[in-house]
């Protein structure tokens with residue numbers, strides 16, 4: 001779905017190479033690294049680190065809210081804002097993340113997820129800022145976090161939580177990003193798709209384990225991934241089942257096998273009324 005062209009020679013080279021790489025995750029990560037390098041040349045690490053450290057407002061406690069839901073045996077819903085995705089194409093032609101955030105919150109979502117990746121999801125940092133300002137929910141910055149620069153940036157743009165994708169990182173890189181995020185009071189959702197990634201994730205000092213039902217190489221979703229991996233997660237971690245969840249039955253299924261929260265985007269956003277979609281999904285109407 002990558003329709004974006006650039007006037008930057010480094011990005012142009014990446015765009016050209018993307019056509020030769022079949023793996024979507026690799027393509028997104030290559031582009032994200034190039035973008036981050038470019039942005040870091042405009043705003044050096046020292047400067048973005050200062051911005052992050054100077055943030056006076058505390059984060060909203062993303063993991064805390066999900067823990068509270070879990071303690072009450074209620075399913076936590078992380079409701080996602082995104083204009084588009086590689087698998088779905090454009091989901092919302094008229095995309096208003098602030099309005100969607102309000103609808104999600106009023107309908108009973110526990111947390112928000114906002115895509116900030118631009119080339120494949122048509123998101124940006126402003127989307128996160130306006131969505132956060134419009135509601136009182138804690139917000140996950142949904143992006144491909146590969147560099148410390150992006151962790152500082154996440155705090156600087158007022159994210160409460162970041163996503164770490166094990167398939168995109170080496171163990172040491174993941175551990176360093178988690179440590180930095182924790183120092184900046186950001187929560188971390190660590191995403192896995194198979195047993196090997198899960199074992200690597202469990203070695204990290206994080207409470208939120210995201211089991212992605214989507215294979216990021218083929219883009220296909222299958223709830224059987226949560227079914228297979230959830231029993232391997234120790235009870236002191238919070239399981240978030242992610243992607244491809246559409247119905248109350250799906251939610252019930254993953255809850256019955258140990259998921260305490262779900263991350264849902266496309267099935268909510270593809271309905272006209274995102275609030276009604278949340279209530280239906282949670283079995284509230």
Ligand SMILES: O=C(O)c1ccccc1NCC(=O)[C@H](O)[C@H](O)COP(=O)(O)O
Pocket residue numbers: 024025080085086087088212214216219242243244245263264265266267
């Ligand atoms: O959704 C994609 O096509 C995709 C492609 C490549 C990397 C990540 C991708 N999605 C990210 C996600 O995991 C979802 O945004 C999230 O879990 C919500 O999934 P859904 O409810 O299926 O929109």
